[in-house]
Amino acid sequence: MKNGLEDVIAAETQLSDVDGEAGRLVIRGVSLEHLVDDASYEDVVILLLGGLIEGNLQKEELRRRLGHMRTEVFADIRTIDDHILELPPVDIMRALIARLPDGDDLEAALRLLAAPAVFLPAILRLKNGDKPIAPSSSLSQSADILAMLGGGLPSAEKVKALDAYLVTISDHGLNASTFASRVIASTGAGLTSSVLGAIGALKGPLHGGAPGPVLDMLDAIGTQENAKAWLNQALDRGERLMGFGHRVYRVRDPRADALKLALKPLIEAGQVDRERTELASAVEQAALAILKERKPDRPLDVNVEFYTALLLDALGFPRDAFTGVFAIGRTIGWIAHAREQALKGRLIRPRSVYVGPLPRAA
Ligand code: ACO
Helix, strand or coil, rough: CCCCCCCCCCCCCCCCCEEECCCEEEECEEHHHHHHCCCCCCCCHHHHHHCCCCCCCCCHHCCCHHHHHHHHHHHHHCCCCCHHHCCHHHHHHHHHHCCCCCCCCHHHHHHHHHHHHHHHHHHHHHCCCCCCCCCCCCHHHHHHHHHHHHHCCCCHHHHHHHHHHHHEEEEECCCCHHHHHHHHHCCCHHHHHHHHHHHHHCCCCCCCCHHHHHHHHHHHCHHHHHHHHHHHHHHHHCCCCEEEEECCCCCCCCCHHHHHHHHHHHHHHHCCHHHHHHHHHHHHHHHHHHHHHCCCCCCCCCHHHHHHHHHHHHCCCCCHHHHHHHHHHHHHHHHHHHHHHHHCCCCCCCCCCCCCCCCCCC
């Protein structure tokens, strides 16, 4: 057994394939670079859930039902009190999702897809002392998230960029949160329990909690000239550079490039702080050179979180909300894996090796 279960195969899946040597991600037979080009969030929901859940998964019908579900779950934000509002956004989302009924059908799945998309913008507005904005059932999920966040109709570039983000991170093999979702599904607990467990796994800094710290790092570095010295000092202190390294990828994470590309139209439309993107580019180059020099035995490259930070910042999400946006996008992957596990798998129950003291002889 390897610590961290590296290289252990723990499930068969038709949902996604992560090729860490080639730097390739395939989601249900479609390469990420093709998928991200023209798929919306709703398209990827249909792609991932197809054959795993009963019900009508036609695009217009799905969009209508998802919109209706957003309106329904909006009522739940009444339960956010001052006490819970003190928690980080992702913890508030977790608490609100815990109130939803468990279930295994399309209705339960759609409720779980709608809930985080509605809860996060409302939480952020309440934290700012603003009134939450009600969802619009006629909008797409991405357009509605941005509308609930800032009020008014978002630009087409922003909607496309958020769609690209949600599609890019929709599923990614047996990552820690997806594994958690499958373990819970294997007990027959239901989709809400799977999603809750997965959110708990996602929020750690080694998984979905990294993009906020990426921006902190860029702020701390401040100028392009300071990048090399700052990064070396961080490594001297034994710290890890956020947004770099991955358990599976030994080359560049293809999601980083998909998000870098998604940022381009926003940059061209003048909707991104150009200075920040130039600094990020310089930090990326400096970090790659330093990691190569200091960790010659471990190929370390950019991961998805580096460009996530820049993209979500450009879309107006505060950095403490980035993990919550990740949860909005990954919920479809968690649900699809939970359904696949429930339909085709058995109870997941590995064994451990006991290394504790032996009982004393009588
Ligand atoms: N910065 C500096 N050194 C690193 C980094 C990093 N970001 N990542 C790994 N290393 C080094 C380790 O220190 C270790 O070096 P050593 O052998 O000299 O001690 C070596 O690379 C191997 O590290 P592991 O811990 O075995 O790598 P693992 O596969 O467990 O880690 C992880 C993967 C957790 C993503 C790691 O690269 C990391 O901590 N990165 C920073 C946090 C981050 O960006 N997380 C988001 C990941 S993407 C996602 O989950 C969506």
